[in-house]
Amino acid sequence: MLKNYFKIAFRNLWRHRVFSFINIMGLTVGMTACLLIFLYVRFELSYDNFHPKADRIYRMVTDLKTPSETVHPSGPAWAVGPHLQFDLPEVEAFTRVNFDNLLIRKGEIKFNESNSIWADSAFFNIFNFPLLKGDARTALIEPFSLVLSESAAKKYFGKQDPLGQTLLVNAEGKPAIVTGIMKDMPENTLIKCDVILSMSTISQYYWKGINDQWGSYGGLTYVLLKPGSNAQVLQKKFPAFLDKWNGTEMRKIQMFPTLLLEPLKDVYLRSTRDESKGNLKNVYIFSIIALFILAIACINFINLTTARASERAKEVGIRKVAGAVRTQLARQFIGESMVISMIAFLLTLGLSCLLLSSFNQLAGKTISTGIFTNIWLVVLLLGIALIIGMLAGIYPAFVLSSFKPIMVLKGRFATGAKGSFLRKSLVITQFAISTALIIGTIIVYSQMQYMRSQDLGFRKDQVLVIDINESDKRETFQQLVAHIPTVKATTLSGSVPGGGHQGAYSEVENGKGDMQIANLDLYFVDFDYISLYDIKMAAGRPFDRAYKTDSNNAMILNEAAVKMLGYSSPEQAIGKRFKQWQHEGQIIGVIKDFHYHSLQSPIAPLTMRMQWDRFGLLSVKVNPSNVQSTITAIEKQFRTVIPNRPFSYYFMDEFFDRQYRSEERFGRLFLNFAALAIFISCLGLLGLASYSTMQRTREIGIRKVMGASVSNIINLLSKEFLKLVIISFFIAAPVAWYFMHQWLLDFAYRTNISWLVFAAAGTLAVLIALLTISLQAFKAAVANPVKALRTE
Structure with missing residues (x-):
């Protein structure tokens, strides 16, 4: 019996090849886009989550109040870290991190290491950056101790063992000893570097007394709290701590810092400081887009499956006369739908593997090295595919199987107003989503163009900037x-x-x-x-x-x-x-x-x-x-x-424009996924238009015999769908305006959302829909009416 079900399923797929292709391709593209977006979202949410002690690690930040304003330096004063453990027993360890551009030389090999940091000795105790060679407890204790990443070690030493070797640092060429080799840091960390120089190098040679500097702000400070310590309780102790060590000076210079703790896991997306490179709103937007695309793909799949259900009414009638019970028919229809969704799932895995490298380039970072490195997402997608297949199969399974065989075999079967209303509602939903994405895309690119066209108040063209340090x-x-x-x-x-x-x-x-x-x-x-x-x-x-x-x-x-x-x-x-x-x-x-x-x-x-x-x-x-x-x-x-010193330069215009790279990447991703959503919607509309045209073949033939022109036929077949697209526009416009207005609030200087944006988006949505429908309508309108009248 099961073998027979599969045979019937594949026969139906082959007999209706166009519908099958549209159905499977729409679902495949939708699930592929959804999987790639979720990989991106997961990556953005994973920053610095890989540290085993991440729940106990906090970054200290400062609100610095002066008589003029409140400023927000990235970290506390240099002296805060070294004094924490004197008064605050909740603190297990601290490390200060200062990003720098170190000049490092070995013979004729010399580089400006832009990914360099200075760090205190507890750095490797707090963070999980494994050392391949060296002792993590002592690697950063002594002055001029140097820890290199694997990549940096190969750059300077090739296949030699770097441990204990000497490199010259800074312009004066001070010798530094390589005390450790660490694994290359992962992409999803805000402390990414290739070279770490001990903080004691600064405190004992370059800036003696830095550990007692309460009025100088520069580096970042991270603290590791003891197990069971409460960050909020600790934060309440900071005012007394600052008053004890620096109260007199604060009142003298009228600068009053407030120390705050940011959980390490929140720094990338939720911090209000400059070092926060992520954008939580963008993560939310892409999550919503992923769900929208998946919803559109599901709507297409369900729409086309239910639309074709009436074609199999006579099959159901014959099978029921032959003795098939309702549960057998229900299992067959659900099973066939799930087979189609499984085919789409397998195609999704293959297509995702092919597109992953290009998607990494589009995102501007390596969000994943392989689809199966995130196996739980694959399992989730499999579950979604099974659910989609089941939902799409429910209508024919429980509606068709309930009809009386005599009425069906006499040709009195009709899908009814409920089925038509369901399909129309789903078309409106998917085109509302597509239209909203069109509006969003136009606004994103309008903002990018606005930023690039603004008068900056200075000239950056034909200016070369050379680093002489x-x-x-x-x-x-x-x-x-x-x-x-x-x-x-x-x-x-x-x-x-x-x-x-x-x-x-x-x-x-x-x-x-x-x-x-x-x-x-x-x-x-x-x-x-x-x-x-x-x-x-x-x-x-x-x-x-x-x-x-x-x-x-x-x-x-x-x-x-x-x-x-x-x-x-x-x-x-x-x-x-x-x-x-x-x-x-x-x-x-x-x-x-x-x-x-x-x-x-x-x-x-x-x-x-x-x-x-x-x-x-x-x-x-x-x-x-x-x-x-x-x-x-x-x-x-x-x-x-x-x-x-190595010769290092950049062009000022390119350098300044780097500030907008994240917004440009966001815009490109938004555009690509909006285009995919529109494409999937058009596939569904094409399928429904084809089905509607096929159902009205004899009507079209009669109208042509009675004198209807090609334009009359095209208008007849198009106007119903165009009404649905226009309704979807009026639903999408206010929703898109609200969300894009919220997105623009992140920019101090932003474009206005003009009514022309909505006019352009609505016109574009109608044109896309009209083009999609008209292709099928024109094909039906020019067909021979004699053949149409012979259609059963």
Whole structure:
């Protein structure tokens, strides 16, 4: 009996090849998209979850309140970590992590290791980054102890054993001993690095006294709590802890930190700090899209299965006359539907394996190395496929099997209004989802275009930025580069737009004449910085070589800083006093606000000063006619003047635009999955249109004989479906507006959602549906009516 059921199932599939292809392909594409999206979502939710002690690891962050504002540095003061265990018994261990760009050399091999960190000795006790060689307990205790990843070790030592070997670090070439080799860190961690240098190197050589610095903020601090400790109870002890160690100084400088604990598992997606690289809203959006696509695929499958059910009414009648009972018929129909869904499931696995590499590239990260590394997702998808098959088989199983065989065999069977209403409702649902995704796609790309087309307040074109990392030969190198014929201008600085900044304790005279305390962003720049980047002056003047005091005793503010200080116009700030990092003097100019961060962030108060020992970057304005030869000439001078450092550069426009990579990836993923949803919807619409046309073959033939034109027939067959698509638009529009409005709230500078977006989306949805339906309608309209009238 079972063999007979399978035989009948495959005969039906082959007899109706077009419907079978549409049914299986729609479900396969839908489940493939769903599986890939869930792999992405799972990966995003897995950041730093692999640490065995993750439930006890917290990142300490700070809200720093000044008389001007509350700022949010990434971590607490440098001194907090070393003092925690004196007063707070809940803390088992701590480690500070500071990201850096270390210069490392071994003979002629030299690299600027951008993925480098400084870390305290408890780093490997807190985090689960296994050492392949070396002792995790002692690897980072001594100064100039160096731990390398497997990849970094091969880069410097090849097949040699690196343990105990020496590498030279930083510009002065201090020898550091390799004390450990760790496995390459996984992709899903925020502490990803290839080189770790012991924090004792800083505290004993580069910055003596850092462990007692309560007013300096820089690195990240992670704490491991003892088992059973309550993070909220510990957090309540922090005010007394800070008051004991630094209360007098806090009140003197009027800067009051509040220490907070962020669970390690929440940092990537839920932290409000700059280091949080993920976007929880995007994860929610993709999860919803995955469910939507799966829902559309299910709707198609169920729709086409139930639509074709009437074709098998006579088969049911004959089988019942032959003695088949209702339960046998129900099992047969459900079984056939599940066979089709299993075929789609197997095709899904194959298609997912083929597309995984391309999907990793589209996502911009290796979210999975193989489908079967996430076996629980495969099992979940198998369960979904079985459920879909069962749901699709229920209608023919329990409806058709209930009809009386005599009525069916006399040709009095009809699917009825209920079946028609169900199919129409499902079509409206799937096209509402598709239309909402079309609206979302247009808004996402409108926002991306808006961000790229905004006036940033500075020029980033044809600017080359070279990393000289505070070399003592910086001025010599700058002069040699400036004499290259294709170089238009040069400037030294500590920061470039989009590349970070210093945070500085500052006292600046405000509109009331008081010295207002604030923690202000600070750019170290030279005389030519403002002119090279074409930053406009709002009042006063830029730095000028004609004024000797500009090198040490002058400051420039932006308009945001002027507003914070309470001045009604930029001119009022000129000549006012300032104190900042042991420097004091007067404000000589105010620049117009420019976007030195992404447009996701508002423009913050910014100060500019000159300090030659802080210059680590050389910006070069080049002639666009022959850029490559210019780079070659610059590199030649670099290797002559700064031979111990690798030549490293980037183009300013590309560098600044990197800030939008995550949004661009989101946009590409959104577009691709929206296109898939529309494609699956069109497959379903094509199948239903084909079925509807087939059911009305004789009607079409009669109408043609009576004089109906091709356009009349196309209009007759299309208008019913177009009504459903229009209804779906009015359902989708308000829902899409709400969710995309919430998404745009993450951007400080954002586009408006115009009515044109909805008009374009609605028009596009109607055109797509019309094209899908018209193809089948036209085929029926031009068919020979004589053949149609002969149809049984």
